[in-house]
């Protein structure tokens with residue numbers, strides 16, 4: 001069986017494996033799936049070596065940063081399916097309400113070894129540090145939600161896609177391998193461990209005390225099965241057209257997998273292998289892998305290496321300076337946060353994009369760029385625009401609250417980009433116009449589609 005690349009695995013403490021304990025515990029947080037999950041497979045292989053069963057736990061917090069009912073509903077649909085799939089593998093899934101470090105600490109006394117998956121945002125890294133500090137057995141972290149482990153690619157914040165691309169690509173052959181599933185040999189289903197029944201996502205959602213200001217969306221439902229169906233349909237029907245048509249918002253030629261990736265319901269390695277092996281011309285594969293591997297993992301590089309990834313100070317200094325120098329420039333229009341959130345501006349294209357976001361929880365990539373640039377243009381200061389854009393992004397997008405959220409909001413403000421010709425409001429940060437949308441795309445068709453949502 002192919003081994004799990006050792007560079008994916010890192011010990012988080014110096015404690016020994018406690019061989020006299022009852023199980024190997026996999027604390028699932030970011031990689032919420034039962035298949036193609038390097039962290040879970042590592043737990044199974046270690047458990048087989050130690051002649052122990054595997055238990056998987058998940059901590060359900062009511063106050064996960066910036067999460068609301070829309071996000072919880074999608075996540076719980078996925079977790080319900082994951083619980084059932086783990087049961088088929090003879091693995092007990094323990095779902096408990098509480099802060100992750102506390103839930104894990106409570107189960108740790110039964111664990112010979114604790115495995116966790118990797119995640120890159122501030123609070124996720126703090127949780128892992130706390131688990132490693134308090135556990136009296138070995139804790140290991142496995143990177144399952146990137147194709148190339150973040151520290152293998154680079155030891156610093158990369159400047160742009162062009163600088164990370166060669167560093168990333170040289171590892172593709174080694175890390176682009178499908179993960180084989182085996183074991184665990186010992187069953188943990190009979191282990192007596194308290195937990196919430198994980199089989200009814202609607203009942204779980206109802207009992208949580210969460211922010212319910214944003215409703216769930218019927219346009220996307222969570223889970224690995226749905227992610228795989230979407231991947232299969234995309235490769236069959238749309239991948240071949242990705243190069244020429246993906247930028248036109250009226251055509252919808254995109255995989256729409258980002259929310260599934262965000263919740264770890266599908267592995268990037270699985271998607272990348274399916275695309276690499278597809279029977280379509282090379283340029284289509286290249287274009288898709290550029291987004292999934294280079295752009296997505298550039299965002300991970302940014303969140304991992306830049307402690308200010310979600311703050312104004314995290315933007316490049318040239319971009320902050322030019323935007324600040326133009327902050328008193330007259331704006332063509334100035335809107336309040338409420339007007340923006342309501343999609344109540346003079347611009348029918350922008351309002352349509354906002355409607356797509358609020359109703360469906362997603363937005364076409366071209367429109368995300370336009371949406372962000374216009375928030376800068378119509379807000380009284382660049383710092384306010386930054387705050388509002390980050391808030392709207394994370395409140396409505398199912399794929400929000402992700403390294404890609406912070407890197408792309410940052411992109412609107414010059415991150416991972418270069419200076420352009422100087423103009424009002426934007427200084428030398430790149431600008432986008434409605435005229436560009438009209439010239440290149442059937443933008444009226446996009447507006448009609450959003451009105452019909």
Ligand SMILES: Cc1cc2nc3c(=O)[nH]c(=O)nc-3n(C[C@H](O)[C@H](O)[C@H](O)COP(=O)(O)OP(=O)(O)OC[C@H]3O[C@@H](n4cnc5c(N)ncnc54)[C@H](O)[C@@H]3O)c2cc1C
Nearest residue numbers: 254255256257258291292295296365368372400404405408
């Ligand atoms: C202002 C703005 C905000 C954004 N906010 C988010 C966000 O909150 N979460 C998020 O995941 N993406 C965000 N993006 C990036 C991109 O728009 C989405 O990832 C993409 O539209 C998701 O749709 P898809 O899965 O159909 O993409 P596809 O075109 O099918 O691309 C395949 C995958 O590649 C990755 N990808 C594509 N474009 C990018 C990109 N620019 N940066 C990083 N990864 C990319 C995604 O994981 C995506 O699922 C944002 C872009 C902008 C300009």
